[in-house]
Amino acid sequence: xxxxxxxxxxxxxxxxxLLFTLAFTLVKTxxxxxxxxxxxxxxxxxxxxxxxxxxxxxxxxCLKCHGQSKYTYENPESKKTVTKRMFAELVMNRDVFYVxxxxxxxxxxxxSEDYSTFPHAGNLRMEAKANCIDCHGGDEKYAKFKFExxxxxxxxxxxxxxxxxxxxxxMCHNAHTYKINARTNxxxxxxxxxxxxxxxxxxxxxxxYQLLTNKIKPNILQKHEWLPNQASHFTNVRCIECHARNExxxxxxxxxxxxxxxxxxxxxxxxxxxxxxxxxxxxxVSLKIQKEGFIKGLLMGETTTIGPDKSNRLNIISLVIFSLxxxxxxxHAILRIKNK
Amino acid sequence: xxxxxxxxxxxxVWIRIWHMVNALxxxxxxxxGLSIQFSNPGTMVKFSAAVSVHNIAGIILSISYALFxxxxxxxxxxxxxxxxxxxxxxxxxxxxxxxTIGIFKKEDAPFPVxxxxxxxxxxQVTYVxxxxxxxxxxxxxxxxxxxxxxxxxxxxxxxxxxxxxLLHIFAGFTISIIMCVHxxxxxxxxxxxxxxxxxxxxxxxxx
Ligand code: HEM
Numbered sequence: 001x002x003x004x005x006x007x008x009x010x011x012x013x014x015x016x017x018l019l020f021t022l023a024f025t026l027v028k029t030x031x032x033x034x035x036x037x038x039x040x041x042x043x044x045x046x047x048x049x050x051x052x053x054x055x056x057x058x059x060x061x062c063l064k065c066h067g068q069s070k071y072t073y074e075n076p077e078s079k080k081t082v083t084k085r086m087f088a089e090l091v092m093n094r095d096v097f098y099v100x101x102x103x104x105x106x107x108x109x110x111x112s113e114d115y116s117t118f119p120h121a122g123n124l125r126m127e128a129k130a131n132c133i134d135c136h137g138g139d140e141k142y143a144k145f146k147f148e149x150x151x152x153x154x155x156x157x158x159x160x161x162x163x164x165x166x167x168x169x170x171m172c173h174n175a176h177t178y179k180i181n182a183r184t185n186x187x188x189x190x191x192x193x194x195x196x197x198x199x200x201x202x203x204x205x206x207x208x209y210q211l212l213t214n215k216i217k218p219n220i221l222q223k224h225e226w227l228p229n230q231a232s233h234f235t236n237v238r239c240i241e242c243h244a245r246n247e248x249x250x251x252x253x254x255x256x257x258x259x260x261x262x263x264x265x266x267x268x269x270x271x272x273x274x275x276x277x278x279x280x281x282x283x284x285v286s287l288k289i290q291k292e293g294f295i296k297g298l299l300m301g302e303t304t305t306i307g308p309d310k311s312n313r314l315n316i317i318s319l320v321i322f323s324l325x326x327x328x329x330x331x332h333a334i335l336r337i338k339n340k
Numbered sequence: 341x342x343x344x345x346x347x348x349x350x351x352x353v354w355i356r357i358w359h360m361v362n363a364l365x366x367x368x369x370x371x372x373g374l375s376i377q378f379s380n381p382g383t384m385v386k387f388s389a390a391v392s393v394h395n396i397a398g399i400i401l402s403i404s405y406a407l408f409x410x411x412x413x414x415x416x417x418x419x420x421x422x423x424x425x426x427x428x429x430x431x432x433x434x435x436x437x438x439x440t441i442g443i444f445k446k447e448d449a450p451f452p453v454x455x456x457x458x459x460x461x462x463x464q465v466t467y468v469x470x471x472x473x474x475x476x477x478x479x480x481x482x483x484x485x486x487x488x489x490x491x492x493x494x495x496x497x498x499x500x501x502x503x504x505x506l507l508h509i510f511a512g513f514t515i516s517i518i519m520c521v522h523x524x525x526x527x528x529x530x531x532x533x534x535x536x537x538x539x540x541x542x543x544x545x546x547x
Contacts, residue, residue, distance in 0.1 A: 006422055007422065008412065008413060008418045008419070008421060008422055009421050009422070009423070009468050009471075009472040010409055010412050010413040010418060010421070010472065011413065012472070013409075013472045013476060014413075017476070228391075229487075229488055229489075231489060232488045232489070232501075265387070265388075266387045266388050266391065267379045267387040270376070270379060270387065271379045271387070318513055321513075321517065322516075322517060325517050325520060325521065326520065329520065329521065329524045332439075332524070333524070333527075335444055336443065336444070336528075339443075339444045339445075339446070
């Protein structure tokens with residue numbers, strides 16, 4: 001019996017496509033975290049072990065009132081216990097403070113000792129806030145962070161230019177909550193989210209935006225309508241990639257430029273000399289792709305931006321295969337002509 | 341030389357039109373694709389222009405591929421793409437030996453072209469792998485890159501978008517290589533240009 005296959009390959013592809021679509025939808029639906037896992041994450045607040053911090057007991061004197069959204073005191077006149085709401089800006093969350101970079105400090109390292117009396121004296125609120133450079137400037141131990149360069153970049157930025165003294169480091173970095181990120185975090189997405197939320201704190205919230213201006217806050221989504229795949233860009237790069245001048249010597253650029261100077265050319269990122277390698281991917285690149293293992297290293301090489309290929313190995317392999325093909329064709333053609 | 345000067349009408353009008361459009365689109369896609377891949381400010385085609393042209397050409401290619409697919413699902417031309425399983429490897433070997441040795445000794449082609457079989461075994465696998473393997477892969481991954489929000493986020497630890505990108509580039513590279521070989525093999529005919537003329541007037545000249 002002669003076996004005669006008579007299935008057109010188009011049918012096979014059609015069936016495979018159907019199966020693929022099915023598998024795809026299954027993967028896609030399991031991709032989004034279910035409400036269950038979100039809930040589980042919310043239910044386990046990391047309790048901080050305060051005994052690990054030598055200043056914790058002393059700080060509790062302040063945090064007794066400033067550690068949550070309400071505080072209680074006894075009114076000396078009426079002898080009544082009064083509970084009041086703490087202004088949101090004055091609440092210091094212990095869970096956030098004790099994982100921040102400044103967790104070892106005591107409140108009175110930066111704030112006046114006079115705060116130890118309650119009610120606090122009125123003139124205390126005129127107390128000057130220290131900026132980053134006030135403590136970190138000229139310190140050998142912090143030289144690698146280049147605080148001086150950050151300060152001068154910041155002074156040249158539109159933020160300083162437009163709002164002079166009113167715009168301080170505090171606008172983006174709260175010393176009570178600041179935690180080093182871009183320099184040490186292996187999770188790129190986290191760094192991106194962290195940094196973008198800093199910008200959105202004002203540029204996405206009119207209440208904060210109008211603290212320094214009476215202008216109407218521009219709609220970010222509308223302003224970026226020209227950007228293809230907006231959502232992808234917003235979750236895969238930081239605002240400062242395009243809106244800050246990158247000096248390459250800093251891990252995080254601080255020279256935020258005016259909107260008409262922002263990067264608008266696709267190939268600034270989507271090219272071999274992508275500016276992303278000087279900033280966003282800097283830490284990742286320095287981690288060495290070799291660590292990822294051979295296959296992942298070879299295939300995923302340094303290709304992090306969609307489009308331009310940074311992987312030289314793949315380029316060389318492709319070129320060799322292509323050249324060999326052309327060579328074989330040429331030899332074949334020459335032999336054919338000779339044998340004519 | 342038993343088929344001397346025989347002519348067979350093997351390429352219906354729709355195949356010829358499809359093929360013309362397809363070849364043109366592939367050339368455009370390869371040029372723009374390469375300039376996106378190796379983009380550097382100031383060189384080759386302007387990046388944003390290359391991206392736009394690549395996207396539009398890709399969309400037209402998807403439509404033209406769909407027509408090819410449907411055409412070969414329902415018209416008689418699809419029968420030429422059915423690979424008879426039995427003895428296929430042997431026939432593949434025979435054709436391979438013809439291309440590497442026999443052709444230089446002026447032997448007759450082992451599988452002469454006629455109405456029953458338009459493609460020799462080697463041509464057949466190439467076309468099937470190309471048209472039902474690499475082309476659908478490049479079309480699907482292309483759409484996945486055009487609308488990244490529909491692409492799976494991660495796949496066994498890799499970024500879904502990176503994998504899609506890699507697959508797209510791999511398919512593109514392979515199609516480019518096959519295209520070079522394909523065009524060269526088309527010069528093997530009654531005369532070096534007769535196969536190209538076939539693709540214009542529809543008639544295959546036997547030799
Ligand atoms: C400049 C580019 C190209 C030229 C000059 C060219 C030339 C030809 C010629 C002369 C034929 C008829 C000979 C034969 O049946 O083998 C043919 C057939 C074919 N070519 Fe091409 N080709 C080109 C590009 C492509 C590309 C890019 C593809 C697919 C991605 C392709 C797919 C096919 C297929 C599937 C057939 C068989 C069609 C049928 O009869 O059903 N070609 N080509």
